[in-house]
Amino acid sequence: MTWRRFSTFVQWIVLGACVGVLCGGASALFLHLLEKASEVRTGHEIVVYTLPLAGLIIGWVYERFGKPIKAGSNLIIDTIHDGGPEIPLRMAPMVLIGTVLPHLFGGSAGREGTAVQMGASLADALAYRLGLTQEVRKQLLAAGVAGGFGSVFGTPIAGTVFGLEFITLGRIEYNALVPALVASVVGDMTTRWLGIGHTHYPAPPHVPLSSLLLLKWLLFAVAIAASTTIFIELTHFIKRQMEKRIPRLPFRMMLGGVVVVAMWQLIGMSDYLGLGVPMIVRSFEDPELPVYAFAAKLLFTAVTLGAGFLGGEVTPLFFVGAALGNALSGPLGLPLPLCAGVGLAAMFASASNTPLALSMMAMELLGANVFPHVAVVCVLSYLLAGHRSIYPAQRLWQRKD
Amino acid sequence: MTWRRFSTFVQWIVLGACVGVLCGGASALFLHLLEKASEVRTGHEIVVYTLPLAGLIIGWVYERFGKPIKAGSNLIIDTIHDGGPEIPLRMAPMVLIGTVLPHLFGGSAGREGTAVQMGASLADALAYRLGLTQEVRKQLLAAGVAGGFGSVFGTPIAGTVFGLEFITLGRIEYNALVPALVASVVGDMTTRWLGIGHTHYPAPPHVPLSSLLLLKWLLFAVAIAASTTIFIELTHFIKRQMEKRIPRLPFRMMLGGVVVVAMWQLIGMSDYLGLGVPMIVRSFEDPELPVYAFAAKLLFTAVTLGAGFLGGEVTPLFFVGAALGNALSGPLGLPLPLCAGVGLAAMFASASNTPLALSMMAMELLGANVFPHVAVVCVLSYLLAGHRSIYPAQRLWQRKD
Incomplete structure (x- = not known):
């Protein structure tokens, strides 16, 4: 040495x-x-x-x-x-x-x-x-x-x-x-x-891969990529429109706040405010979760972030992905916690172009059974979501085609 | 799209x-x-x-x-x-x-x-x-x-x-x-x-990380990197010396065979021949495994591959790493299966400069408890082993200093 x-x-x-x-x-x-x-x-x-x-x-x-x-x-x-x-x-x-x-x-x-x-x-x-x-x-x-x-x-x-x-x-x-x-x-x-604990998510069961399951994961990845695309485009759209019409940040954020409050009143529940961790956990367990939950959270988050509020995208996108997985688990005939877990990771993986990090994250949060499913869906949805990103500064090294 | x-x-x-x-x-x-x-x-x-x-x-x-x-x-x-x-x-x-x-x-x-x-x-x-x-x-x-x-x-x-x-x-x-x-x-x-099964290795228990444990893993990584260095240098040395003295491949391989047979007779057991899968499994469970087992397998493999035999390095290096982990688990006061599992992956990770692939492999073979330990040791031993590799054709993109 x-x-x-x-x-x-x-x-x-x-x-x-x-x-x-x-x-x-x-x-x-x-x-x-x-x-x-x-x-x-x-x-x-x-x-x-x-x-x-x-x-x-x-x-x-x-x-x-x-x-x-x-x-x-x-x-x-x-x-x-x-x-x-x-x-x-x-x-x-x-x-x-x-x-x-x-x-x-x-x-x-x-x-x-x-x-x-x-x-x-x-x-x-x-x-x-x-x-x-x-x-x-x-x-x-x-x-x-x-x-x-x-x-x-x-x-x-x-x-x-x-x-x-x-x-x-x-x-x-x-x-x-x-x-x-x-x-x-x-x-x-x-x-x-320092005494801080982290959320525990239910561990998915072991499911072996099969050709049919691969096909289902492909459909799943298409749904994730479509949601990611809508989320990124919508957030950018809201941001651009607001910046064009309201030059000053405080007023943009005030308006964003008004819209969030209005949506909160309209939907009549508080599940879509804040991080939404309880709803993420519910997505793993509750087959009665509203089908529109993922769309609602997507909208709340796009408005909040588009208006200029700070924080990040991971946890809300965990919510969107897990709820989307929850909604797809019935039609695809797959275990609820597996779909929720895979959706949770794949949504942020495709939004931030980090399929490997999020595959590892899913494994660290949910255990080894989520492999290899989560890696398959993270990679496919990463690819299908195209060259957009929640981080526009990301350098494009390798085109996806 | x-x-x-x-x-x-x-x-x-x-x-x-x-x-x-x-x-x-x-x-x-x-x-x-x-x-x-x-x-x-x-x-x-x-x-x-x-x-x-x-x-x-x-x-x-x-x-x-x-x-x-x-x-x-x-x-x-x-x-x-x-x-x-x-x-x-x-x-x-x-x-x-x-x-x-x-x-x-x-x-x-x-x-x-x-x-x-x-x-x-x-x-x-x-x-x-x-x-x-x-x-x-x-x-x-x-x-x-x-x-x-x-x-x-x-x-x-x-x-x-x-x-x-x-x-x-x-x-x-x-x-x-x-x-x-x-x-x-x-x-x-x-x-x-097609009906082929793979070896099942015992899953290590969950062990939380601590400062002391990190220090132990650093020592562990030093031992792994040293063994990797010896393995690569020894294999190259045997190859070079033989090529210099015996120009024709068939005679080199014959001599290699003679040496392996002689070592087999000398050591008086067959544990170090072939892939050595039974010994890998034993490394996870048997506190009485000979301390020299890793060195013996290292030598058998260096001679076999240095003489020109084909196959690869993964499974023998799994053996070397798992046996080394077995030998270190006592002195370091760590669970046997965890040390064997971490050693198994880290040895090949540092020999082939693939710390991420081998961290994932350990997780796929041994379950989620091997994380994050295996990743820590794979990365540290990858770094400590320097720029040598069992694949000399590997391009050096990023120096390790």
Whole structure:
């Protein structure tokens, strides 16, 4: 072993562990606050009416102080590819508060965007304080992404692969493999050590593959890819239309809040507000789940995110995918928890072009029986969803045709 | 969805399925013959004495008819990267017979080289008969590798990732993702449908990660990387020395056979001949396994492969890794099946630079509890083993420092 490789290795381990502790601590705080916010909201549903006001305030704060960070996860992707100025450290607290508040008031958004942005901005702060080279800095940014993702979901290996997979469409590079792995594993351990638990989903039964089942999974993947396409196009459409008509962010977010409140009143239940974890768990077990549940959650999320609220897409898309799987399990004659589990992972895999990370995530969340089904559906729906992505900054390395 | 993407997709599915059926059929025949060969050998151990004679004959046949295919798996890697003339279809039967015979007579070699070479040569025959473009042809070659690997071990997702991961060090590209997945899944189904079963290994218990455990895994990875380094260097050393002193292959293989027979007599047991599957299973369960078992198998395999026998490295390296894990489980105070399982996967991961494929393989063979431990050790030992590889043709994309 050369001295150069030894010192790089030690550096990766030490820096990766530091990033992991930072990410894990931030995720723990974030998850704790999210849980409190959800508790308050489910206890006092009246607060949902103030979502438009919350949008107005958050929008104003972001407009005033958030210019350099408004690209969110796309800023992280661009910086990992091209370098560029330090990612402002204030991204971490801003995105934290900017995500917890809408959840408190019922917006339908996720967590991974927040975790990834907190992780990356903390990692970049570390890299700049230590005066690291651009190359190592980019590796630490990927480690921050991995650490944020792995710790917020309790899936360290999926976090590692996500950190490497999400920046480019059609390729995984191993240059940040070791720091990403260390950050994700240490981050997950830190979050758990701080007493944060993660949702347990029911484990699907073992089902052997057959030709007929492969055909069913192909149909399933078509449905997932179609939903992904609708979700991405709809969110972009709402965003573009609103930006054209309402130039100022606070008013866009206020209007988004008004629409979410109106939809909430119209549908007459609170199941589609916030992360929607209880509904995800129900999708695994309840054959009576409304068939339209996936479409409703898709709409709530597209409006929330299209209006400019922060958070991310993972958990709402877990909901959409699991509910869609629930709806398809009857017609396809497949076990409910298997369809829900496969749908959960494949929806985000195709929306973010990360089929390998999400296959691993499904395995970490749901056990080994979800393999190989989830990998088959993730890859097929990834391909069928085309070159669109919830992260427009993703570089296209390999066309899908 | 564009017409172009639709037609590519259909083409990938159909061609991938054809490659899968071919690979799966070839693997089934191969596994059936291997089982018969092992049965005959364990029933009549006297045949081991004829290993030198078998080496002489196989060597002569290869010298006479095998020139264009003697690069084996490296020829596949080169062709996937650079194109080049059609891989001769006779590679499939030649490598099949050339692997089964040494197993019959007790040589210590594996199976994946054979499966991969059969799969790729069948895929290439298909590509040439159909007059496909070079681009699609290369994708089908990767699909053949995936189909061979996935079907011979019964691990379709690991097969898929292996087909993409093993050609380049430090990168996975998705250009052949869909055909590789289809070929590997269909290949595995075909092999099972033909009545072939795979070895069941005991599932490790669930063990949560901790800082102390991470430190132990780091030591574990150092031991794995050291063994990998010794294995690769020793095999290359034996090969180089023999090629320098004995120009003709049949005599090299004869001498290799003599040495294996001598070692077999010296050690006084047959545990280190052939694939060694019973010893792999024992590594998961028997705390009394000899501490030197991993070193003995390493030596038997280095001599067998260094002398020019065919087959591959996976199963013997599974043996080496599992036995090493067995030996380390006491000193490290870790559960036996977990150490054996992690060692099994990490040894080949670091020897072939395929940490992701082998992490998935461990999960497909041993269940979800082996995660995240196996991924941690695969990545660390992959990194620590440096830039050497059992496949010298592997392109170096990303240095490990």
